[in-house]
Amino acid sequence: MEEERQRRGGGVRLCCLCNRQRAxxxxxxxxxxxxxxxxxxxxxxxxxxxxxxxxxxxxGDRVAIGASGGKDSTVLAYVLSKLNHAHSYGLDLxxxxxxxxxxxxRDDSLLTVHRNQIQxxxxxxxxxxxxxxxxxxDEIVKMIGVKNNCTFxxxxxxxxxxxxxAQLKVDKVVTGHNADDIxxxxxxxxxxxxxxxxxxxxxxxxxxxxxxxxxxxxxxxxEKEIVIYPFYFIAAATSTAAFANPSPLSFTYxxxxxxDYFSTECIYSPNAYxxxxxxxxxxxxxxxxxxxxxxxxxxxxxxxxxTTKMPEQGTCERCGYISSQKWCKACVLLDGLNRGxxxxxxxxxxxxxxxxxxxxxxxxxxxxxxxxxxxxxx
Amino acid sequence: MACNGTGCQSTCYKDExxxxxxxxxxxxxxxxxxxxxxxxxxxxxxxxxxxxxxxxGYGGVDDGRFCADCFKSNLFGKFRLAVTSNAMxxxxxxxxxxxxxxxxxxxxxxxxxDMQERAQKNFDASRDRSLPVFGVGVVFIDESAVLPIPxxxxxxxxxxxxxxxxxxxxxxxxxxxxxxxxxxxxxxxxGKEGIIKLVNSVSDPTGREDMLLNLRMLAxxxxxxxxxxxxxxxxxxxxxxxxxxxxxTVKGQGYSLPADIQYVDARWExxxxxxxxxxxxxxxxxxxxxxxxxxxxxxxxxxxxxNGLVSSFVALLQEENPSRESTIVRTAGKLIPFHFNRxxxxxxxxxxxxxxxxxxxxxxxxxxxxxxxxxxxLCNSPLDKSExxxxxxxxxxxxxxxxYSACCSSCQFQILPRDSMTMEQFxxxxxxxxxxxxxxxxxxxxxxxxxxxxxxxxSDGEDET
Numbered sequence: 045m046e047e048e049r050q051r052r053g054g055g056v057r058l059c060c061l062c063n064r065q066r067a068x069x070x071x072x073x074x075x076x077x078x079x080x081x082x083x084x085x086x087x088x089x090x091x092x093x094x095x096x097x098x099x100x101x102x103x104g105d106r107v108a109i110g111a112s113g114g115k116d117s118t119v120l121a122y123v124l125s126k127l128n129h130a131h132s133y134g135l136d137l138x139x140x141x142x143x144x145x146x147x148x149x150r151d152d153s154l155l156t157v158h159r160n161q162i163q164x165x166x167x168x169x170x171x172x173x174x175x176x177x178x179x180x181x182d183e184i185v186k187m188i189g190v191k192n193n194c195t196f197x198x199x200x201x202x203x204x205x206x207x208x209x210a211q212l213k214v215d216k217v218v219t220g221h222n223a224d225d226i227x228x229x230x231x232x233x234x235x236x237x238x239x240x241x242x243x244x245x246x247x248x249x250x251x252x253x254x255x256x257x258x259x260x261x262x263x264x265x266x267e268k269e270i271v272i273y274p275f276y277f278i279a280a281a282t283s284t285a286a287f288a289n290p291s292p293l294s295f296t297y298x299x300x301x302x303x304d305y306f307s308t309e310c311i312y313s314p315n316a317y318x319x320x321x322x323x324x325x326x327x328x329x330x331x332x333x334x335x336x337x338x339x340x341x342x343x344x345x346x347x348x349x350x351t352t353k354m355p356e357q358g359t360c361e362r363c364g365y366i367s368s369q370k371w372c373k374a375c376v377l378l379d380g381l382n383r384g385x386x387x388x389x390x391x392x393x394x395x396x397x398x399x400x401x402x403x404x405x406x407x408x409x410x411x412x413x414x415x416x417x418x419x420x421x422x
Numbered sequence: 423m424a425c426n427g428t429g430c431q432s433t434c435y436k437d438e439x440x441x442x443x444x445x446x447x448x449x450x451x452x453x454x455x456x457x458x459x460x461x462x463x464x465x466x467x468x469x470x471x472x473x474x475x476x477x478x479g480y481g482g483v484d485d486g487r488f489c490a491d492c493f494k495s496n497l498f499g500k501f502r503l504a505v506t507s508n509a510m511x512x513x514x515x516x517x518x519x520x521x522x523x524x525x526x527x528x529x530x531x532x533x534x535x536d537m538q539e540r541a542q543k544n545f546d547a548s549r550d551r552s553l554p555v556f557g558v559g560v561v562f563i564d565e566s567a568v569l570p571i572p573x574x575x576x577x578x579x580x581x582x583x584x585x586x587x588x589x590x591x592x593x594x595x596x597x598x599x600x601x602x603x604x605x606x607x608x609x610x611x612x613g614k615e616g617i618i619k620l621v622n623s624v625s626d627p628t629g630r631e632d633m634l635l636n637l638r639m640l641a642x643x644x645x646x647x648x649x650x651x652x653x654x655x656x657x658x659x660x661x662x663x664x665x666x667x668x669x670x671t672v673k674g675q676g677y678s679l680p681a682d683i684q685y686v687d688a689r690w691e692x693x694x695x696x697x698x699x700x701x702x703x704x705x706x707x708x709x710x711x712x713x714x715x716x717x718x719x720x721x722x723x724x725x726x727x728x729n730g731l732v733s734s735f736v737a738l739l740q741e742e743n744p745s746r747e748s749t750i751v752r753t754a755g756k757l758i759p760f761h762f763n764r765x766x767x768x769x770x771x772x773x774x775x776x777x778x779x780x781x782x783x784x785x786x787x788x789x790x791x792x793x794x795x796x797x798x799x800l801c802n803s804p805l806d807k808s809e810x811x812x813x814x815x816x817x818x819x820x821x822x823x824x825x826y827s828a829c830c831s832s833c834q835f836q837i838l839p840r841d842s843m844t845m846e847q848f849x850x851x852x853x854x855x856x857x858x859x860x861x862x863x864x865x866x867x868x869x870x871x872x873x874x875x876x877x878x879x880x881s882d883g884e885d886e887t
Contacts, residue, residue, distance in 0.1 A: 234671065235739065235746065237753040324735050328672055331728055332628070334835065335672050342676025345806055347758040 061086070072268035073333060087269060091261055092127055098248050100259050103134035106214040108169075110205055111139040111160065113153030116220030118160060119270050120262060124218065125164050138212050139164075142204045143172035144197055145180025149311050171208035173200055177378055185312055187381065193312055196381075199373045203365055209256045221260040224267040224329075227339040228321045235321070239348060246343035253357065254366050266336065268329075468492050480708030485744060490712050497709055500700045501533045508685040509765045510695040511653060513541065516557040518598075518651035518692075520642050521587075523562070523579055523718040525710045527657035528586070530698055532715060534558055534655060535590045542593055560587050561598040561645050563638055567614050568602060568621045569722045579718050586716060598645050605640045605853040620851040623844055628673075628727040629836030636801050639690070640855060646692040658696045661703035661736065664747040667754040669732040673832045678803035683754055684763040689802060693765060702747060760804055798830035799860035800837060805830055822849045828860050 057067045059079035067077035071086070078086070094100075101107060109124060111117045121139060128135050141157045144150050154170065161168035174180045177200060185193050209217045226246060233242040244250060249259040262270070328335040359365065360372035367373070466476045468489035477493060478486030488496055505511050511534075519534055521527045541555045562583050566576050580599060587597045603613030617637070624630040646654050658666075663683050670679045681687065687694040698706070710717055739746040796805045809830055822845050826838060839845045849857075 230671065231668070234667065234750055234753050237749045239753060239756045242753070320739075324731075327731055327735075328728065331726070331731065332626075334674075335728070338674030338832075339671055341674040342671040342679070345677035347677065347680060349756065349758050 069272065072272070072329075073266045073337075075333060083269075083272070087265070087273060088123060088127060091123055091265060092131060094248070094264055095127070095133075095261055098259075100218075100249065100261060101133055101135055101216065104136075105134075105216055106136045106138065106212070108138045108140040108209050108212055108214040108217045109166075110217055110219040111141050111157045111168075112220075113141070113156035113160075114220070115270055115274070116222055116262065116267075118156065119273050120218065120220040121160055121164060121166065123273075124261065125166065137166050138214060139166045139168040140205065140208045140212060140214075140217070141168065141170045142201050142208065143170050143174075144201065145173050145182050146311065147182055150181075169208055169212050171204050171211070173204065176200075176204055176207060177374070179378070179381055181312065184381065190312055196377055197312075199377055203372070203374045206254075206256060206365070214256065217256055217258045219258060219260055220262055222262040222265050222267045222270055223336050223340060224322070224325055226260070226263060226343070227336045228325055230339050230343040231321050231324070242343070242346065243348040246340055263340070264337065266333075470496075477708075477712075480702075480705045485704075493705075494709060494712065497529075497701060497705055498533060498536065501530075501697050502537065504685055504697045504699055505537070505695075508695070510655075510686065510697055511537070511556055513553045513556055515653050516559070516651045517653045517655055518559045518561055518642075518646045518649070519655045520657070521560050521562050521583065522657075523583060523720065524657070525706045525715075525717045526659045526662065526698060526703070528715050528717045529701070529706045529709055530655055530657035531560060531586075531590070532713075533697070535595075538593055555593065558593070559596045559598065559649065559651060561600060561642060563641050564599060564601045565634065565638070566601075567617055568634060569720075571720050571722065575720060579720060582716060582718050596649070598649065600641060600645055602634075602637060602641055604644060605637055605855065607854055616851050616853075620848065623839055623848050623851070624837050625839070626836045627725070628729060629833075631725070631727050631729055632801065632833075633837050637853075639694075639802075640853060643690055643692055644855070651692060654690070654692050654694045656694060656696055657698055659698045659701045659703050659706055660747050660751055661740065663696070663699060663754075664740075664750040665729070665733045665736045667750050668736060669729050672728055672732065673836065675803060675830070675832050677806040678798075678830065679754060680757040680759045681763065681804055683751065684759050686764050687762065688764065688766060689760070689762040689797065689804075695765075699751070700748075798833055799825055799828040799856065800833040801830065802859075803830055803832075822846055825849055825857070825860050 057077050059065050059067045059082050060076050061078050061082040065079035065081065068080050069078065069083060070076070071078050071083065107124075109117065109121045111121055121137075124135075125137055127133065128137060139157060139161055141154060143154060157168060157170075160166070172180070181193070181197055184196050188196075205217060229245045230242065233239075233245055248263050249257050251257050325336065325339075357366055357368055360367040360370075360375055362371050362375045365372045365374065369376075371379070466478075466486060468474050468476045469487045470492040471489060474489035474491065476486050476488055477490050480493065484493075484496065511517055517534060519527070519531045521531050535558065538555060538558050541553075545551060545553065545555050560583075562580075564576065564580075565571070566573070583599070584597065587595055601614075603617045606613030606616055621630055621633060621637075624633050642654055645651075666682060667679065670676070670682065681689065683699075685696055685699055687696075709715070736747060736750070796810050797803065798805060798809075822842070826834065826845065829838060839848050
């Protein structure tokens with residue numbers, strides 16, 4: 045059928061990569077007109093190259109995939125298990141999910157993760173806020189209201205992911221952060237003046253000095269392509285057996301289902317500020333698709349002084365988690381919740397109680413030594 | 423640390439309540455009518471002099487704190503601090519102010535004039551006259567060759583500029599009205615054609631804007647150099663620089679970004695200085711309004727470029743948070759500047775001691791900055807190591823190829839034409855000065871490369887012995 049169409053209409057555009065099949069989509073990253081098969085090939089090959097060139101894994105690694113049930117992590121789980129087979133990375137893959145306890149949002153998305161577990165044959169581990177901290181997000185919101193609760197959720201999730209990874213005894217955690225996310229983070233760090241985070245937000249592997257490093261295989265992958273990936277899969281699976289997968293139909297179903305409902309945001313977070321930057325990036329992408337990669341490149345090339353003071357890393361006196369303060373942020377927040385003072389640890393006012401004071405003393409000593417007097421020229 | 427979380431709905435600085443009441447009172451407020459404002463008055467008293475009503479509406483973190491006079495002296499103070507602490511202008515200097523007619527360069531011109539006037543008074547009053555008064559010139563670049571500016575508008579603009587500059591005397595200031603095609607050394611009609619061809623061969627709208635910016639800097643440098651100036655003052659304000667930080671990031675120029683946003687940029691033949699780096703656009707507009715400074719805005723048509731998108735984004739952010747622009751500039755200020763981001767020391771023994779003493783440098787850290795020896799042939803931005811091409815194997819390639827690889831990746835993408843035919847034409851149309859600079863840079867690279875190799879060989883030899 046494909047050939048027939050080519051013979052009939054000379055105006056049919058051919059894929060500019062293989063020059064054989066009809067081009068069926070404009071690749072968001074490069075605006076090349078390519079066919080479906082080539083799209084899958086370049087999409088997966090690019091991720092494979094990123095994994096190889098950055099030496100993200102070594103054979104025999106146990107790797108946990110942070111799985112939320114959203115499009116990024118679902119596609120990541122699928123692509124990673126496919127590449128693991130195809131290129132024999134020799135990885136033991138796991139799915140790791142965090143249950144924040146948000147009724148009507150997380151319980152739905154966790155159902156997808158449960159389905160993925162069966163479809164991909166990957167063992168799944170779910171850690172919940174309730175079991176780790178004794179508080180679910182629903183309960184926290186009931187206590188502090190809908191403002192500021194993202195502080196709790198973000199701090200708790202980061203630690204929950206690390207604790208789940210430790211329970212699974214994995215060597216690495218991979219997350220589905222894509223190029224758009226990273227570009228957005230670079231911009232946000234410039235906008236709020238966070239030079240320390242600006243210097244590390246573009247590195248593909250973070251936390252190498254910590255117990256379990258995390259990496260982002262989708263660092264150079266555009267969000268739009270991640271959306272296209274499962275979308276085109278449906279057509280591919282129904283028309284031709286393009287992929288030698290055991291049950292392509294069940295994947296497509298899962299993807300379709302998931303895409304369907306993950307257009308909804310977390311019910312507690314309208315997240316206006318991040319949305320601002322995201323909107324800007326989408327506008328930029330429309331004018332110049334390369335802008336996203338350029339922002340990441342800028343982030344990597346920023347000349348950040350090594351003498352800029354970075355917080356020292358230590359461990360939390362209470363739970364042993366990595367922390368730059370006496371107590372880790374999760375313990376400070378939890379302590380506030382348990383004592384009925386949920387505002388503790390939000391904002392800067394009372395944080396002094398839990399160790400900011402002694403840090404200031406440490407730094408005070410140093411900064412006096414380093415202080416420069418103006419040049420005295422008479 | 424001042425407010426505890428919950429209690430902070432207090433009205434620390436009553437910004438929001440005031441605009442209606444104080445904007446109505448802004449004009450009479452510049453003159454103190456009576457000896458003091460009554461305490462029960464609804465207007466906010468100036469935080470500094472405690473005498474007059476504060477004016478508001480000028481944006482930034484200080485909005486609504488000062489009265490008109492204190493506002494003006496505060497703004498001038500920022501300018502003067504930038505000038506003195508970075509040794510921008512010393513008594514023996516000849517300063518060329520780039521004047522576009524817009525508010526920022528108008529204020530820059532005004533402040534430079536104020537400083538010069540003051541220096542003149544001091545000179546006249548002093549007995550030994552050891553400190554000469556620095557000279558000031560004004561340059562306006564006429565870009566009507568490449569921008570759709572109506573000719574009547576340009577004529578009016580020239581009239582306004584003439585009247586502005588002649589009103590700023592004494593001391594006398596020379597005015598240079600120069601067309602953009604002056605970057606070509608041959609006669610101007612040829613240049614006009616060349617520059618139109620050159621700019622039109624850039625297909626990307628953002629690239630075209632940036633190309634024009636490069637050409638404008640070339641023209642400014644040429645004027646400054648020809649007429650013997652040794653400083654070029656630009657009116658770039660905080661808002662402008664904040665936009666530049668973001669747009670440079672978006673264009674992938676993260677490495678060279680710190681070179682552009684410092685007070686001093688001496689990578690050019692004539693060092694460029696930005697004394698308004700700490701002043702917000704709104705403050706500058708306010709000053710123009712208060713002092714009735716005449717400004718003009720040439721209509722250049724709509725812009726669909728990344729630069730335009732970024733400026734509107736920054737303006738939106740600034741509206742939401744009045745200190746956003748300065749946060750952006752401060753963040754980028756923490757990136758390491760380059761060695762050329764300072765005024766070179768005066769080593770000439772003929773310069774009087776009094777002048778040399780005036781070169782104060784308060785906040786210049788000892789050389790932490792990394793030096794960079796190679797620059798983009800087109801935009802003159804320092805090149806990252808990954809962008810520097812190995813010249814040893816391109817000896818026999820075409821000059822266009824060499825030029826292409828001497829440009830930064832950003833210029834390669836957004837300015838240089840893709841196909842070789844157009845590239846050939848583009849190269850032919852470039853001003854001679856650009857090509858000369860590129861050739862010099864190549865030779866520089868070559869010698870730099872040799873130096874690096876020599877270094878390696880030496881250390882290898884040392885290891886073996």
